[in-house]
Amino acid sequence: MAEDGSTPLVEAVGIAKRFGPTVALADGNLTVLPGETHALVGRNGAGKSTLVGVLTGLLRADAGEVRFGGRPAPPLGDRVAWRRHVACVYQKPSVVGDLSVAENLFLDRQPRGRWGLLSPPRLRRAATELLDSWSVPVDPDVPAKELTVEQRQLVEIAGALSHGARFVILDEPTAQLEARAIARLFDRLADLKKQGVTFLFISHHLPEIYQICQRVTVFRDARHIVTAPVAEMDHARLVEAMIGEARGLVQVGHDRPSVPPDTAPVLTLEAVGVPAVAEPVDLTVRRGEIVGVAGSVASGKRELAEAVVGLRPRTGRILVGGRPVRAASVPAALRGGIGYLPADRNSDGFVPGLSVAENATMTVADRLGPFGVVLPGRRDARGRRAIADLDVHTAGPRQPVGELSGGNAQKVVMARALARDPQVLVLVQPTVGVDVRSKESLLGVVDEETRRGRGALLVSDEIDDLRVCDRVLVMVAGRIVAEHTRGWDEAVLVAEIEGIGEKDV
Amino acid sequence: MSETLAVGAPEAPPQPPKRSPRAVTRLRLARLRDLALIPPIIALLIYGYTLKPDIFLTKSYLVDTVLKYQTELALLVLAEALVLIVGKFDLSLESIVGIAPAVAVFLVVGQTTALGAPWPTWTVLPVTLLFGALIGVFNGLLVVRFKLSAFIVTLAMLIALRGLQLAIVGGATISNLANRVPTIDNLGSLRILTVPLSIWIVVVAFAVGVVVLGYTRFGRSLYAVGGNADAARAAGIRVERVVWTAFIVAGALAALAGLMLSARLGSVAANQGNGMIFTVFAAAVIGGISLDGGKGSLVGALCGVVLLGLIQNVLTLAQVKPDQIQAVNGLVILVALVLARLTSGKAQD
Numbered sequence: 001m002a003e004d005g006s007t008p009l010v011e012a013v014g015i016a017k018r019f020g021p022t023v024a025l026a027d028g029n030l031t032v033l034p035g036e037t038h039a040l041v042g043r044n045g046a047g048k049s050t051l052v053g054v055l056t057g058l059l060r061a062d063a064g065e066v067r068f069g070g071r072p073a074p075p076l077g078d079r080v081a082w083r084r085h086v087a088c089v090y091q092k093p094s095v096v097g098d099l100s101v102a103e104n105l106f107l108d109r110q111p112r113g114r115w116g117l118l119s120p121p122r123l124r125r126a127a128t129e130l131l132d133s134w135s136v137p138v139d140p141d142v143p144a145k146e147l148t149v150e151q152r153q154l155v156e157i158a159g160a161l162s163h164g165a166r167f168v169i170l171d172e173p174t175a176q177l178e179a180r181a182i183a184r185l186f187d188r189l190a191d192l193k194k195q196g197v198t199f200l201f202i203s204h205h206l207p208e209i210y211q212i213c214q215r216v217t218v219f220r221d222a223r224h225i226v227t228a229p230v231a232e233m234d235h236a237r238l239v240e241a242m243i244g245e246a247r248g249l250v251q252v253g254h255d256r257p258s259v260p261p262d263t264a265p266v267l268t269l270e271a272v273g274v275p276a277v278a279e280p281v282d283l284t285v286r287r288g289e290i291v292g293v294a295g296s297v298a299s300g301k302r303e304l305a306e307a308v309v310g311l312r313p314r315t316g317r318i319l320v321g322g323r324p325v326r327a328a329s330v331p332a333a334l335r336g337g338i339g340y341l342p343a344d345r346n347s348d349g350f351v352p353g354l355s356v357a358e359n360a361t362m363t364v365a366d367r368l369g370p371f372g373v374v375l376p377g378r379r380d381a382r383g384r385r386a387i388a389d390l391d392v393h394t395a396g397p398r399q400p401v402g403e404l405s406g407g408n409a410q411k412v413v414m415a416r417a418l419a420r421d422p423q424v425l426v427l428v429q430p431t432v433g434v435d436v437r438s439k440e441s442l443l444g445v446v447d448e449e450t451r452r453g454r455g456a457l458l459v460s461d462e463i464d465d466l467r468v469c470d471r472v473l474v475m476v477a478g479r480i481v482a483e484h485t486r487g488w489d490e491a492v493l494v495a496e497i498e499g500i501g502e503k504d505v
Numbered sequence: 506m507s508e509t510l511a512v513g514a515p516e517a518p519p520q521p522p523k524r525s526p527r528a529v530t531r532l533r534l535a536r537l538r539d540l541a542l543i544p545p546i547i548a549l550l551i552y553g554y555t556l557k558p559d560i561f562l563t564k565s566y567l568v569d570t571v572l573k574y575q576t577e578l579a580l581l582v583l584a585e586a587l588v589l590i591v592g593k594f595d596l597s598l599e600s601i602v603g604i605a606p607a608v609a610v611f612l613v614v615g616q617t618t619a620l621g622a623p624w625p626t627w628t629v630l631p632v633t634l635l636f637g638a639l640i641g642v643f644n645g646l647l648v649v650r651f652k653l654s655a656f657i658v659t660l661a662m663l664i665a666l667r668g669l670q671l672a673i674v675g676g677a678t679i680s681n682l683a684n685r686v687p688t689i690d691n692l693g694s695l696r697i698l699t700v701p702l703s704i705w706i707v708v709v710a711f712a713v714g715v716v717v718l719g720y721t722r723f724g725r726s727l728y729a730v731g732g733n734a735d736a737a738r739a740a741g742i743r744v745e746r747v748v749w750t751a752f753i754v755a756g757a758l759a760a761l762a763g764l765m766l767s768a769r770l771g772s773v774a775a776n777q778g779n780g781m782i783f784t785v786f787a788a789a790v791i792g793g794i795s796l797d798g799g800k801g802s803l804v805g806a807l808c809g810v811v812l813l814g815l816i817q818n819v820l821t822l823a824q825v826k827p828d829q830i831q832a833v834n835g836l837v838i839l840v841a842l843v844l845a846r847l848t849s850g851k852a853q854d
Contacts, residue, residue: 311738330738330739330740330741331743340739342735342736342739347733347735348733348738349736349739350733350736351729351732351733351737351799352732352733353728354728354729354732354799358725359736362729362736362737362740362742363740363741365725366722368722372721372722372723373720373721374720374721374722374724376719376720
């Protein structure tokens, strides 16, 4: 590893950054040595993204210094110089979907031919060369939007390297990848490392860090906590550094009373299938029970949930409290007693411009006054109740939800799901992208509400979510392949979710 | 391994980042946004007064010269605001202004026996409204059911209706309506408490509009759909129905605006309504209605209308030559947009 006297490739010292009154980064330190793969971990809000912003020259730090190879970083305006030092592959695609891979790679620096006009053959040749030299198996003529996540990441890495950078930041590259794709990505990263590329690897999946990283830096509450070789940081120490005290990340529902098997069902799915996505499924949620449905992105679990709440056409029969619910109608599902929390709060969870109260009461607008009238007083009162019940941190019921943090916005969406006093909750990835405290309080709400006799169908692939569940069903490729009661083994469950252990899936 | 283990003193727990209550003040600002156009309106009134101190601030001038000529525009802006808030476009409104009264009047006084014409004169109002609503139904069908772009659908509809109107009116003007159709006579000349009926109609329409948009499920669902249609759908709002209804109501309102215009002029011209849609959009956007949907208020939109009306009047009073007035008007609209952008402090979408 680091020979004596070798200067760090990247060094950030005492970086501080505030956004208005919010301290995003108080004391950001990072040292990355040439040729290593360095992990950066921390909970949401620990300051990782801010540090990345400063390291890539997109954010101006209030204090502190960034050095590349011992020399001060270029001025912020000089994007070309920054790109020679550092590149970042974000979770969100930063390619132009309708342009070809080749055009994306050479955006604004396309090779020219005669008379200064762009030359498509030269562009293609240059792109092919570039992709080949980093062994990226992608056709340069394909529109970027047709790439898989995995291919898109490799293309972005190749593009970054072609600018001269040998330091690449990977922001949660595995978040959207299946197990095999992750393995392939790690192989590629290992190859690139051999060719002299240094990585800063950001991930929430701690096992991955032990797999590919040599050193790890932990941030917590906007500060640098520790930097150490991964070999010296076992799992417990790493988690302790991240959360400040040694304890399980989320401890909700460990004392749930067991639901007797003869309890009346509150939600019954009889041969419910989603055309082209999920095969007919039989499933029962009893009163007071939380049933988890685990599965990978492609398993069809989310689509099944959307079919249950009427967002998708379906086959089969659904009964809530013994009464059938009409298919493909959200209003019918809500009236039938289903409360719904969608998978992606930003895309279909809340209306950012509307207030907390308005979002929280969107499902009960018919109960806020006579004849379709909405009485603002009644709405705000319900909004205030939701804020209190769910501990939403907000300036008041009239604050637009778009101004809230992810966890608080999600609590508003949860309030919306609970507003009609549903018999059964259908929750999809309820804690995705929220900090640990919000996670605990959201799962606490599910725990509490079900103890009062509601049922819940909790569709998620987050282990913390599934721990709350009384039963967990595993879905693979549109079929339910396993069922576990409380006390399941994490390794077994993850293996089933990823389809490992099954033959040639 | 050199000096790699560097533990940052974690004894004192660092302060978690806190959020400020500045959102509260922003709430008040959002209310103020509705009134952002009041200062320029007052400025224009003062300027107009300096130009013509003897008449400008009299009731008869403001009502009969300024406001009366903005009534049709105001109704159109109301109609367009509904469609914009729900996140769609309707360019065809300005052709409904022409075609709806043209059809209704033609069936009553036209030289035709089609559809059992001549129809009794009382049918003018209902036929006008119904025709406007039907256009809205058709627009909604194409936009909601066939999922076509509202912009291009209503643009095509604008052109088609314009052509249809030419065919009906025959390039000429159906005139002298006040003597032949009592509805139009009343609409054009009736006064209540000395204020023209058309102004009362606008006042009532906006009052109803404010209540509906602010305090009914339908009104709030317009904002929800325009702000995030997927979230609205997941909350059980019938998105398609809401959008469709907005188109239909807008069509009927535009038709009513058209009939009021015909009543004011006593005629249906072949090009009635032509070019109004630009002013409509300008007034709506100046008034703070977002072209991206989900944002804006009718109070703001109405202020936008009054502002544009005052600008036009003041330009005339300032003796800008008629052949220059359009250019100046366009420039003033640009300036008004910039000012509205600055006073609201937020990007206009």
